[in-house]
Amino acid sequence: MALSGVEIFKLLPKTNCKKCGFPTCLAFAMKLAQRQATLDACPDVSEEAKKVLGEASAPPVRPITFGSGEKAVKMGEETVLFRHEKKFVNPNAFVLEIRDTEEDATVEAKIDAVLNSEINRVGQLLRIDGICITNESGDGGKLGAVAEKVATKAPEVPVIVNTESPEAAEAALKHFTGKGAILYGVTEGNAEKMAEVAKAHKATVGVKAEGLEALSALTEKVKGLGVEDMVIDGGARRAGEILEQNTLIRRAAIKKSFKALGYPVINFAQREDGMYEALVAGLGVCKYGSIVVVSSAEKWKNLALFTLRQNIYTDPQVPMQVEQKIYRIGEPTADSPLIITTNFSLTYFIVSGEIENAKVPAWLAVMDCEGLSVLTAWAAGKFTGAKIANFIKESGIEEEVSHRELIIPGYVAILSGTIEEKLEGWKVTVGPREANAIPNFLKQKVA
Amino acid sequence: MGYEAVKESFSGGVFPVRIGKEKEEVFGGENTLPFHKFEGEVPNRPLIAYEIQDVAPEEWPETVRTVYEGVSEDPVKWARHCEEELGARAIALRLVGTHPDGKDLTAEEAVKTVTSVLEAVKAPVIILGSNHVEKDSEVLPRVAEAAKGYNCVIGKAQEANYKTIAAAAMANDHKLIAMSELDINLSKQLNILLTQMGFAKEKLITDPMCSALGYGLEYTYSVMERIRLAALAQNDEVMQPPMLGDVGMYVWKIKEVQAPEEVLPEWGSVEERGILWEALTATSLMLAGAELLIMRHPKAVEMVEKFVDELI
Numbered sequence: 044m045a046l047s048g049v050e051i052f053k054l055l056p057k058t059n060c061k062k063c064g065f066p067t068c069l070a071f072a073m074k075l076a077q078r079q080a081t082l083d084a085c086p087d088v089s090e091e092a093k094k095v096l097g098e099a100s101a102p103p104v105r106p107i108t109f110g111s112g113e114k115a116v117k118m119g120e121e122t123v124l125f126r127h128e129k130k131f132v133n134p135n136a137f138v139l140e141i142r143d144t145e146e147d148a149t150v151e152a153k154i155d156a157v158l159n160s161e162i163n164r165v166g167q168l169l170r171i172d173g174i175c176i177t178n179e180s181g182d183g184g185k186l187g188a189v190a191e192k193v194a195t196k197a198p199e200v201p202v203i204v205n206t207e208s209p210e211a212a213e214a215a216l217k218h219f220t221g222k223g224a225i226l227y228g229v230t231e232g233n234a235e236k237m238a239e240v241a242k243a244h245k246a247t248v249g250v251k252a253e254g255l256e257a258l259s260a261l262t263e264k265v266k267g268l269g270v271e272d273m274v275i276d277g278g279a280r281r282a283g284e285i286l287e288q289n290t291l292i293r294r295a296a297i298k299k300s301f302k303a304l305g306y307p308v309i310n311f312a313q314r315e316d317g318m319y320e321a322l323v324a325g326l327g328v329c330k331y332g333s334i335v336v337v338s339s340a341e342k343w344k345n346l347a348l349f350t351l352r353q354n355i356y357t358d359p360q361v362p363m364q365v366e367q368k369i370y371r372i373g374e375p376t377a378d379s380p381l382i383i384t385t386n387f388s389l390t391y392f393i394v395s396g397e398i399e400n401a402k403v404p405a406w407l408a409v410m411d412c413e414g415l416s417v418l419t420a421w422a423a424g425k426f427t428g429a430k431i432a433n434f435i436k437e438s439g440i441e442e443e444v445s446h447r448e449l450i451i452p453g454y455v456a457i458l459s460g461t462i463e464e465k466l467e468g469w470k471v472t473v474g475p476r477e478a479n480a481i482p483n484f485l486k487q488k489v490a
Numbered sequence: 491m492g493y494e495a496v497k498e499s500f501s502g503g504v505f506p507v508r509i510g511k512e513k514e515e516v517f518g519g520e521n522t523l524p525f526h527k528f529e530g531e532v533p534n535r536p537l538i539a540y541e542i543q544d545v546a547p548e549e550w551p552e553t554v555r556t557v558y559e560g561v562s563e564d565p566v567k568w569a570r571h572c573e574e575e576l577g578a579r580a581i582a583l584r585l586v587g588t589h590p591d592g593k594d595l596t597a598e599e600a601v602k603t604v605t606s607v608l609e610a611v612k613a614p615v616i617i618l619g620s621n622h623v624e625k626d627s628e629v630l631p632r633v634a635e636a637a638k639g640y641n642c643v644i645g646k647a648q649e650a651n652y653k654t655i656a657a658a659a660m661a662n663d664h665k666l667i668a669m670s671e672l673d674i675n676l677s678k679q680l681n682i683l684l685t686q687m688g689f690a691k692e693k694l695i696t697d698p699m700c701s702a703l704g705y706g707l708e709y710t711y712s713v714m715e716r717i718r719l720a721a722l723a724q725n726d727e728v729m730q731p732p733m734l735g736d737v738g739m740y741v742w743k744i745k746e747v748q749a750p751e752e753v754l755p756e757w758g759s760v761e762e763r764g765i766l767w768e769a770l771t772a773t774s775l776m777l778a779g780a781e782l783l784i785m786r787h788p789k790a791v792e793m794v795e796k797f798v799d800e801l802i
Contacts, residue, residue, distance in 0.1 A: 125719070127712040162756055164704075259493035282800035286777075287528045294496040303493065318766055322773045322797045329711075329777050342758025346746065347766045350704040351774060357708050389706045396705070396744050400549075483591045 046096070048076040054092035055085065062086055078102075078122055103296040105306050107247055107272050109136055109173060109334070110201025111223040116172045118274070118307040118333040124293055130358040135328055136172035137348060138203060138336045140313060142179040143189045150189060154196045156340040162349060165365060165388055169349035171340050175227070176215060178206035187214030194218035203227050203249065203309075203334070209236035213243075220244040225274060225334075227251065227309065231261055238268040247272040249309055254278065255291055259303035274334060275306045282323055285310055289331040307333030317341060321348055328352050362414030363388035369440050370395065373404030377445040380405045380488060382474060382481075383431060384452060385412040385420045393478045401482035403489050406444065410434045417452045428461025435466055450474040497529040498522075502725035504718075504732050504781070505692045506534060509665055510614030511640045515579055517781040518732030523718065524779050525801045535798050536781045538772075538791050539580035539616050540572040541738045544595065544603045545587035551748045553764040554738075554786045565603050566610045573611045576791070582616040582784040583607050584739070588629050589620035597632040604633045608640050616643040616784065618667075627651040631658035638662040643782075645669070645734075646697055649680055656689050667734055669697035672709045674716045681728040694731035695782055702740040703771040710735075711778045718779035735780035741768045742786055769793045 052072035063084040065071040074080035075096070082088060082096050104119040116136045123129045141153050153174075160171040174193055178186040186206060193202060204215045207228040216226060220243075227249025229237040234250075241248045248270050252258040258277045265273060279288040289308055295301040310332040314320035317339040327335035328351050337344075357363055365388050372395055384394050386409050398405050410431065412420035420426035435441075435449065447469045451458060453476030462471050475484050499522070506519030517537040522530020546563045547555055555562070561571040565583065572578035583604065587595040608615055617633055619626035626646075631654055634644050645667030647655040652668065659666040668684055670676035677698050685691050698713045720729040741747060747764035749757060757763060769790040772783050776798070785791050 125712075125715050126708070127716055255495065256493045282797060283525065283527065283802065286525055286801065290526070291495050291497075291528075294498075295493065298496050299494075301493065318762060318769075319793050319796060321766055322769060322793060323800070325770050325773055326777065326801075329774055341762070342756060343760075343763035344758075344766060346757050346763065347703065347770050350746075351707070351770060354703065354708040354711070355774075359708070359712060389701075389709070392705050392744075399745060399748075400743060480591070 046076065048073040051075050051096060054089075054096055056087045056089070058087065060087065103300055103305050104293075105272070106133075107274060107307050107333075108223055109225060109247065110199075111221070112199055114172070114199045114201060115223060116201060121293065121331070122297065124290075124297060126355060127359050130360070131356045133333070134352050134356040135332050136201070136334045137324070137340075137345075137352075138173040138175045138201075138334055139171050139340045140175045140177055140205075140336050140338050141189060141193070142177045143182070143185040144179040150192060151196070153340070154193060157200055158197055160340055160342075160345050162342075162346060164346075164350060164353060165363065167353060169345075169353065171345060173201035173203060173334075175203040175205050175336050178204075178208065178211045178215075178228075181208070181211075183208060183211035183214040186211045187218075190215035190218045201225075203336075204246075205249075207233055207237075209233060209240050212237060212240045216240060216244040216246055219246070223247065225249050225309075227274070227276070229261075229265060231257070231264075234261065234264055235268060238265060238270050241270060247274060249274045249276065251276045252278060255288060255295075255304065259301070262303045262306065273306045274309045275304065276309050276311070280311060282326055285323070285326055285332075286330055289327070293331045309334040309336065311336045313338035317344065320344075324348055325351050328355055364411075364414035365391045365409060367409060367411035367434075369438050369443070370407040370409055371404075372398040372407050373402070375404040375406050377443065379403075379444070380450055380485065381408060381440060381444055381446075381448065382406070382450040383408040383410060383435070385410055385415060385417050385426055387412070387414050387416045387420075390416050394481065397478045397481040398485065401485040403482075403485040405485065406440060408435065408438060408440065408449075418454050421455050421458070426455065426458075428458045429465055431458065431462050432465035435469070448472055452476065499530060500722035500725070502722045502727075502730060503531075504721055505694075505730050507665055507693070507695060507732055507782075509580070509616075509641055509643055512612040513614065514641075515614050521722070523722065524777055527802065532802065534781075535802055536776050536783060537580055538783045538785055538794060539582040539614075540576065540578040540788075540791065541582045541584060541784050541786050542568040542572060542607075543587070544583065544585045544600065545593055549743075550786070551742055551764065553747065553761045554742050554768075557788060566606050569607045569611045569615075573613050576788050578613055580614045580616060581607070581611055582618060584618040584620070585629060585633070586620050588625055589622050590625055591622075592620070597629045600629050601632050601636045605636050608637055608642075614642065615640065616645065616667075616782075618645050618784075621646065623648060623650045627654040630655045634658040634662045634664055637664065641665070643667060643695060645695075647680075647684065649676070649683075652680065652684060653687065656684050656687060659693075660689055665693045665695060667695045667697050668731075669699060672699045672701070672706070672713055674698070674713050674720070677713070677717060678720075678726075678728055681731065685728060691728055691731060695734050696729070696731045697734040697736060700734075700736040700740045700775070702737075702744050703767055703774065704746060705740070705744055707771060707774060711774060714775060714778035714780060732781035733779050735772060735775040735783045737768060737772045737775065737783055738786035739784070741771050765789045765793075769797075773797050
């Protein structure tokens with residue numbers, strides 16, 4: 044159960060020594076209660092207090108690392124139910140299912156799809172994070188063969204072995220020993236044997252029960268068998284059930300510090316229709332899934348799902364930024380117009396999108412304003428005439444264009460004079476205030 | 491320690507809004523978070539309206555333009571096609587042709603289009619301006635008057651033009667969309683201004699401004715979640731109208747729905763990409779609280795309806 048600030052305060056040394064960086068022990072206690080500080084900042088805390096507080100201050104959702112090496116994925120550690128309260132911490136993993144009943148060619152194609160799934164979006168490299176090998180055949184030999192293929196072709200990709208048979212689990216998991224694999228399919232009936240296999244190969248355990256009461260009992264049982272790292276599944280498959288279980292699991296973990304459900308959640312979103320499946324997967328992204336299993340990984344689907352994950356896991360307090368540079372929209376020539384704006388990613392996306400809609404190739408100068416939008420950056424003194432002049436001079440754009448005309452956002456028309464003063468030989472043109480007026484503006488300009 | 495479900499019930503709820511004349515539709519009305527049937531009442535499913543225009547959709551990308559080939563030159567044919575062939579539960583008629591930078595059609599011409607569409611379909615109609623502040627306050631009052639008795643939704647009233655538009659919606663007994671720009675406080679302020687001039691809060695639809703997946707979706711998503719929490723947990727009455735996700739217009743102009751596969755092979759098929767983009771934007775916003783959605787592609791609408799079936 045989470046402790047209140049006052050309860051924590053009673054366990055602290057009450058010396059107000061400030062070594063933790065806070066003015067008083069009470070202030071520190073309040074921060075601990077809000078999980079904005081950690082106990083190790085206090086050098087004088089007693090062993091007993093450490094034990095009590097340690098249990099209470101452990102993250103409500105246990106941190107798990109799926110896979111190993113460069114492609115490892117961190118999961119868990121979430122602290123809130125709504126993303127506006129605080130950033131969602133660890134983005135979910137997308138995992139592609141390969142069934143051991145599938146043709147060799149399909150298996151190979153799916154492995155390739157995962158290996159080639161990487162896409163760069165706003166400076167982040169996004170990919171299908173893992174492969175789930177499902178023992179559809181019920182035959183351990185078949186599962187082992189697929190496992191071997193995956194281990195050979197995609198040795199760095201994190202793997203989930205999905206079977207309820209300890210023998211099949213052993214046949215597959217031996218290819219991923221020590222690689223942070225997940226053994227999914229641990230149930231009330233097979234827990235003891237499966238826990239042994241998982242421990243032997245240092246795998247995380249994926250437990251599966253029908254309903255959250257049974258699930259809580261099962262995680263306690265598995266913990267009693269000496270396995271601490273788990274991902275959990277309450278059996279939900281329909282969208283409505285997934286929403287219900289994921290929400291109740293997250294609430295139990297965060298609002299009640301209920302340890303038996305304080306683990307990352309695995310959602311199975313597979314559907315016959317690969318496009319429709321993306322909507323169910325999207326539910327997992329928005330609503331608390333840590334692993335979302337899909338049955339196909341078409342490029343268009345990946346792009347949409349990666350983008351959604353990026354959006355939902357963005358820090359609501361830190362504006363998204365794009366790199367400061369001169370972007371080419373279309374294929375601009377020396378005569379093409381030059382437009383300047385700030386590096387708030389949304390501003391960049393909207394402005395560049397509208398220039399594209401205009402079908403008029405242009406140079407878009409994006410200036411680093413710490414991710415602020417045009418008006419905010421201007422108000423904060425980051426988008427000023429002097430700074431713009433400097434940026435244009437240093438950007439090298441004078442080598443690229445034959446003209447000397449800079450189009451500025453309508454909202455900062457007031458900057459025209461200063462820019463012309465500081466940027467010798469240049470003429471400033473005031474563009475539209477809103478991006479949606481850019482197409483008309485540009486079309487008229489080049490007409 | 492045994493498991494106990496942490497269920498939440500709220501003192502507040504979302505107003506149900508009933509629209510249409512010959513055929514009625516109701517959306518909103520829940521007293522719980524979106525689709526939380528396990529702890530509250532969700533009496534109505536979200537309403538998806540098919541978007542049509544007063545002028546041919548030349549600006550729409552190919553994927554969504556071609557599905558309306560042969561009907562989209564005529565708003566009446568287009569509306570009938572949506573209702574009869576696609577099973578549209580509602581029609582959203584956008585008077586984009588009235589925009590001064592476009593065809594600059596007059597209020598009289600808009601009235602003609604609106605009247606003929608209203609006579610052609612049974613489904614409820616949402617009548618939207620061109621989003622030009624001045625022109626909308628000229629056109630929307632006239633069409634609101636012409637649509638009297640049809641129990642339409644008129645939109646959008648913004649801070650700069652809400653008085654004339656709201657007065658016309660009120661006088662002619664329509665529902666009204668109140669739009670502000672991605673800020674819960676602005677949204678609340680506009681709803682307060684509207685109720686202060688006598689517009690019933692039960693007849694409002696809040697539009698906190700849509701954004702497409704990848705283009706600020708997270709802002710719309712979080713503003714919607716916050717508005718919904720204010721409605722439920724704080725029982726804030728001006729935040730209790732249902733919310734609009736004007737999805738199609740924001741999705742079908744971005745690069746991801748237009749860039750051909752030949753140019754960006756790593757993005758895959760442009761057709762499927764576009765359809766999924768619209769559907770996924772819509773379902774994400776529904777999960778944040780949108781109850782009225784305006785969409786364009788029939789396949790995207792079909793998938794979203796199927797997803798709602800699975801959620802409800």
